[in-house]
Structure formats: C-alpha cells, structure tokens
Amino acid sequence: xxxHLISAADLSRDDAVLILDTAEEMxxxxxxxxxxxxxxxxxxxxxxxxxxxxxxxxxxxxAEKRLSADVINFAAKGSSVSKGESLKDTAQTLEAMGxxxxxxxxxxxxxxxxxxxxxxIDAAVINAGDGxxxxxxQALLDAFTMxxxxxxxxxGLGQDLAGKRITIVGDVLHSRVARSNVDLxxxxxxxxxxxxxxxxxxxxxxxxPCEVSYDLDGVLxxxxxxxxxxxxxxxxxxxxxPTEREYSRRYGLDGERMAKMPEHAIVMHPxxxxxxxxxxxxxxxxxxxxxxxxxxxxxxxxxxxxxxxLGGNEPAVTHTRPTGSEEK
Amino acid sequence: MDTQDTKDPAAARPVLEGPDxxxxxxxxxxxxxxxxxxxxxxxxxxxxxxxxxxxxxxxEKLQEIxxxxxxxxxxxxxxxxxxxxxxxxxxxxxxxIPGDGIDGRLVVLVDDVLFSGRTxxxxxxxxxxxxxxxxxxLAVLVDRGHRELPIRADxxxxxxxxxxxxxxxxxxxxxxxRDAVLLGAKPASA
Numbered sequence: 001x002x003x004h005l006i007s008a009a010d011l012s013r014d015d016a017v018l019i020l021d022t023a024e025e026m027x028x029x030x031x032x033x034x035x036x037x038x039x040x041x042x043x044x045x046x047x048x049x050x051x052x053x054x055x056x057x058x059x060x061x062x063a064e065k066r067l068s069a070d071v072i073n074f075a076a077k078g079s080s081v082s083k084g085e086s087l088k089d090t091a092q093t094l095e096a097m098g099x100x101x102x103x104x105x106x107x108x109x110x111x112x113x114x115x116x117x118x119x120x121i122d123a124a125v126i127n128a129g130d131g132x133x134x135x136x137x138q139a140l141l142d143a144f145t146m147x148x149x150x151x152x153x154x155x156g157l158g159q160d161l162a163g164k165r166i167t168i169v170g171d172v173l174h175s176r177v178a179r180s181n182v183d184l185x186x187x188x189x190x191x192x193x194x195x196x197x198x199x200x201x202x203x204x205x206x207x208x209p210c211e212v213s214y215d216l217d218g219v220l221x222x223x224x225x226x227x228x229x230x231x232x233x234x235x236x237x238x239x240x241x242p243t244e245r246e247y248s249r250r251y252g253l254d255g256e257r258m259a260k261m262p263e264h265a266i267v268m269h270p271x272x273x274x275x276x277x278x279x280x281x282x283x284x285x286x287x288x289x290x291x292x293x294x295x296x297x298x299x300x301x302x303x304x305x306x307x308x309x310l311g312g313n314e315p316a317v318t319h320t321r322p323t324g325s326e327e328k
Numbered sequence: 329m330d331t332q333d334t335k336d337p338a339a340a341r342p343v344l345e346g347p348d349x350x351x352x353x354x355x356x357x358x359x360x361x362x363x364x365x366x367x368x369x370x371x372x373x374x375x376x377x378x379x380x381x382x383x384x385x386x387x388e389k390l391q392e393i394x395x396x397x398x399x400x401x402x403x404x405x406x407x408x409x410x411x412x413x414x415x416x417x418x419x420x421x422x423x424x425i426p427g428d429g430i431d432g433r434l435v436v437l438v439d440d441v442l443f444s445g446r447t448x449x450x451x452x453x454x455x456x457x458x459x460x461x462x463x464x465x466l467a468v469l470v471d472r473g474h475r476e477l478p479i480r481a482d483x484x485x486x487x488x489x490x491x492x493x494x495x496x497x498x499x500x501x502x503x504x505x506r507d508a509v510l511l512g513a514k515p516a517s518a
Contacts, residue, residue: 018419025404025420032425034457039407311407311417 003315004116004125005305008136009183013160016187020144021157022304023297029066030296037303039311040069043100048090049128050076050106055271055295056128056138060103063302069310072099087111091120099123101310109133109176124309132174132235138270139180141301143188145294146225149266162189167219169195169251170229170278173202174236177270178229182210193219197251199240216251220260227268228253228278248277255282266290340497340512344486349469349507352485353382356467357389359483364434367393369462371430372400375439375451376421381502382469383438399426403437403458408450425458435461436483440498442468445479470509472496 005011011019029035045064049057057073064071074094076082081090087106094102101124104112109131116125129135147156150164166185172178172194185192192210194201205212213219220226231247241247253267261267267279267289275281283289309315344352361367367390374383380402387400404421406412437451448466455464467483472490490496490511497510 022420025422028423032458036457037407038453039412307407307420308417311412312415313413314416 003309004112004127005136005309006113006116006125006127007134007183008139008180008187009134011136011184011187013187013189016140016143016184017158017160019140019301019304019308020147022308023140023144023300024153024157026066026303026307027297027300029303030299035066036068037066038068039307040064040067042070043310044070044072044098045101045103045306045310046072046074046094046099046123047128048074048094048102048104050081050104050111051129053105053129055298056105056135059295059298060126060128060137060302062299063306064103066299067303067306069101069306072097087115088118088120091115091118095121095123101126101306103128105129107131124315126305126309129176131176133176133179134183135176135180136184137298137302137305138177139184140305141294141298142177142181142227142268142270143184144297144301145268145290146190146266148293148297149290150224150264160188161185164190164224165193165222166190166225166227167193167195167223168227168229169216169253171200171231171240172196172205172229173200173240174232175229181227182208186210193223195219195251197241197247216253217257217260220257221262223261223265225266225268226253226261227270228273229270230272230274231277244277252278252280253283254280255286258283258286258288261288268294271295340495340510342508343488343496343511344470344509346501346507349485349509352469353385354389356483356485357386357393360386360390360436360465360467361393363465363482367396367398367434369433370398371426371433371435371461372398373403373425373430373435373437373451373455374400375437375447376402376404377503378498378500379437379439381500382440382467386436386438386467399428399433401426403451403454405447405450405454408453410446410450423454423458430455430459430461432460432462434463434465436465436467438467440469440500441496442466442471442479442481442484443474443496445475445477448479449477469498470496 047060103126105128111130112125112127151159168178182192186209194212195216269291273279364370372383372387374380383400387398390398401424402422404423406418406420465482468481469485470488471481471484472488493514495512495514499508501507
C-alpha cells in the first residue's frame with residue numbers, strides 16, 4: 001500500500017480534484033478565530049530539510065500545526081548530516097522516534113523516492129522539492145490558485161482545469177516547479193506552453209505533455225495564466241544566456257507585455273521573485289499577480305495533502321507508482 | 329447516516345411521507361419559538377448532508393412565524409469524529425457559520441437521525457473551536473434510540489423505536505428527489 005506524495009505525475013485526475021476540493025474547505029479555517037482542527041492529533045510529522053527553504057518549510061509547518069500534528073523541524077545545517085550522516089541513518093533515527101510522516105526537501109533528485117521505497121522507514125513521505133525533479137505541493141497550490149481565479153471558488157468544486165491555457169516562462173531546465181506543473185496541469189486537462197531561451201529548455205522536453213515556444217509575445221495573448229519562474233543562479237554552473245539585461249528583455253514580464261494578456265488572465269510566480277529580472281515591480285505589485293495568494297493557498301493545499309494521507313487508517317489518495325504491471 | 333444502500337428500497341417501509349415531514353418541521357419551528365421566547369438569538373446549524381437541508385427548511389418556517397430572517401449555516405464534523413482513525417479519510421463537507429457568529433447566541437443543531445449520539449458529540453467539539461454559544465440545543469427529524477453517549481434531543485420529529493437490525497434512512501427532495509423516512513432491514517451480510 002503506497003501512501004506517499006512523491007511526484008505530481010502520480011496523481012490521477014480524481015485524486016487531484018479531491019485534494020483541491022479538500023483544500024477549499026481547509027481554506028475556511030484560516031478565517032476562524034481558532035485556526036485549528038483536530039484531524040492529526042497525536043501524529044508526529046518531521047520536516048526534513050536538506051536544502052534551504054523559507055516559504056515551503058513555514059507553509060508545511062503552519063499546515064501541520066493547524067491540523068494539530070506534533071511537528072519536529074530538522075535542518076541539515078548544524079545537524080548530524082553536516083557531520084557526515086547518510087540519509088539512511090537519518091531515516092532510521094527518525095523511524096526509531098516513531099515518526100508518522102516525513103516532509104523532505106533534498107538537493108538530489110530522487111531522494112524522497114529513495115526514502116519512500118527503501119524500506120528504511122514506515123512513515124508517509126511527502127516530497128517538498130527534490131533537486132530539479134519534482135515539487136508536487138507547489139503544483140497543487142498553483143492549480144488551486146488557477147481554479148479559484150479562472151473557474152471560481154464555489155463554482156470550481158469538483159472541477160478540473162479543462163481547456164485552460166497556461167504559459168510557464170523562464171528557467172525550465174532547473175525548475176522542479178515547471179516539471180510538476182506540466183504533469184499536474186496536463187492531468188487536470190489544461191494546455192501548457194513552456195517559454196524559455198533554448199539553452200534553458202531541458203533535453204527530452206518533446207516527450208513532455210506540453211508545447212514549447214521561444215516567443216513570449218506570441219503566446220501571451222492566448223494565455224489564461226502566465227507563470228514566471230525565477231532564474232536559478234545557484235544551480236547554474238555555465239553561461240545559459242549572454243546578459244541578464246538581454247534575458248529580461250526577451251523573457252521578462254513587464255507592464256507592456258502584461259497588457260497583451262487577456263483581461264481575465266493572471267500572473268503567477270512560485271517565489272522568491274527577483275524584481276527587475278523575470279518580473280518588473282509594476283507587474284509584481286499589480287492585482288493580477290497572485291504571488292501572495294499562492295502563499296496563503298499553499299497552507300490550505302498542504303493541510304489537504306496531510307489530512308488525506310494521514311487523517312485515517314489508510315490514505316484517501318491512491319498513489320500509483322509503477323511497480324511493474326501497473327499502467328502509468 | 330448509512331451510506332451503503334445495498335438493500336432493496338422497495339423493501340423499506342415508509343414511516344413518514346412528504347406531508348408528514350412538513351407538518352413535523354412546522355411543529356418543531358413552533359416549539360423553538362416557544363422555548364426560545366421568540367427565537368431572537370437563534371442560529372440554526374445543520375449537520376451535512378441532510379441536516380443542512382432540514383435546517384434551511386426550519387429557517388423558512390421560523391421566518392414565517394416570527395417575520396424575521398433566522399441565520400442558518402452548516403457544521404461539518406468529519407474531522408471531529410471519534411472513528412476518524414478507523415476509516416480512510418472522508419471528503420470534507422462545508423462549514424458555513426452565519427456572519428454574526430455564534431458567540432452568545434442560541435445554537436440549534438439540526439440533524440436527520442439521532443442514533444448513537446456520537447455525531448452530536450463531534451458537533452459539540454466542533455462548535456467549541458468556533459465560538460461560545462449562550463446555549464446549544466438539538467433538533468432531529470427522527471430519534472431511533474440506542475444512544476451510546478449521554479445525549480438527548482430537545483426537539484424530536486418522530487420517536488421511532490427500532491432494533492439494531494433495522495436501518496433508518498431519511499430522504500429529502502434536495503438530495504434524493506423525494507421526502508420520506510424509510511425503515512428497513514439491515515442486509516444480512518453487514
């Protein structure tokens with residue numbers, strides 16, 4: 001019985017819609033005087049962060065606490081990991097402490113999968129970002145934000161994103177957010193177009209369920225949502241484009257470009273934003289930009305995922321990792 | 329409350345039909361007005377799914393009687409259930425608290441069937457996280473007995489003595505296309 005969330009590609013349409021619908025109810029807790037639900041009372045969740053993260057870790061922590069879980073934060077810096085402990089030994093230490101779920105962020109792609117399938121621990125594993133591979137809760141919160149804005153808060157219940165045109169712009173090569181979003185948005189019926197300089201488009205992209213374009217201006221007028229990605233300088237060890245100025249002129253979103261988008265279209269960004277690089281301050285501060293909303297929605301989505309994986313005696317989200325005969 | 333509806337609906341015997349349910353709700357509305365001395369501070373909270381429809385119908389009747397709009401909402405108890413850990417997680421239903429909240433008000437919980445009392449215990453816990461009502465009362469369409477907790481209803485549509493081998497199913501037009509309370513036999517396999 002699998003009960004992990006490793007990749008957005010593992011979610012079926014119905015699973016994804018159930019998570020979004022559950023998040024819609026979870027969001028209402030934020031308006032209450034007592035922002036707490038008893039669903040995970042007595043469950044212990046570890047936030048195991050091998051890579052720096054502010055918003056994802058805080059978001060998971062807020063979600064866990066709102067569901068009354070006991071939370072243990074583990075940052076690799078200054079821990080036994082910096083003394084040379086392996087992932088296996090860390091995992092077995094957590095297992096010995098009786099942990100029910102591990103939220104893991106790791107610089108190496110595949111680390112959460114290894115943790116979930118190695119038999120080192122019994123706990124549910126939730127991927128909070130691994131290398132350049134996947135960040136499924138980010139994709140879910142993005143889809144949640146799109147459904148709320150493009151379909152409607154109540155009208156969206158039970159609905160997917162069929163026919164919505166989503167454009168993802170920027171450093172696709174290094175972006176786990178882009179990968180997760182392409183997988184999930186495709187599952188939810190949206191049409192995704194990636195826009196990036198040719199050097200920042202990954203090898204093998206032709207097998208992804210999406211279109212690729214190098215012309216941002218041509219795509220903008222046909223987009224319901226435009227998602228800007230940060231250029232991840234920390235993962236770049238080569239020159240991918242001549243100058244930052246050239247990048248932002250060809251692939252950055254400014255007020256003039258935003259005006260070409262349809263009236264209802266929204267601008268999204270997973271954060272952290274680099275103003276002046278991929279997005280101008282004018283766009284970032286406009287009310288079409290959903291960055292702050294995405295952060296709030298992140299807590300609701302993570303509450304929904306935690307509840308559906310840990311709330312009962314078995315997970316409500318059936319997870320289909322290919323183990324041989326299963327179709328993918 | 330039973331969701332597994334494997335039995336033949338024709339075999340179930342209707343105990344209340346549409347007009348009976350309407351009369352029962354009218355009576356309960358009058359009782360609420362009488363006991364709450366005018367229902368000035370009443371807030372009706374239905375427990376999903378069918379309790380919500382009953383609460384809305386009660387609110388309409390109360391408005392006819394008092395001439396005032398009565399706040400009505402819903403209270404999802406899923407995450408407060410004591411058997412949460414014994415099943416896969418259930419889909420959540422809507423909790424909708426009327427704008428003025430429940431602090432200092434007389435909250436009347438509304439549900440379709442009162443059985444073990446565990447749902448109501450969960451509802452009381454859920455209320456605790458939302459505010460502090462002046463008092464909490466309970467209105468149910470059917471009380472079928474077999475309480476497992478010290479809980480009783482303030483307003484009862486019909487007392488229905490049942491055995492544990494029987495099932496009670498409430499159908500409402502909003503959800504099921506017709507109004508009825510059905511008494512049936514539990515499938516042998518259960």
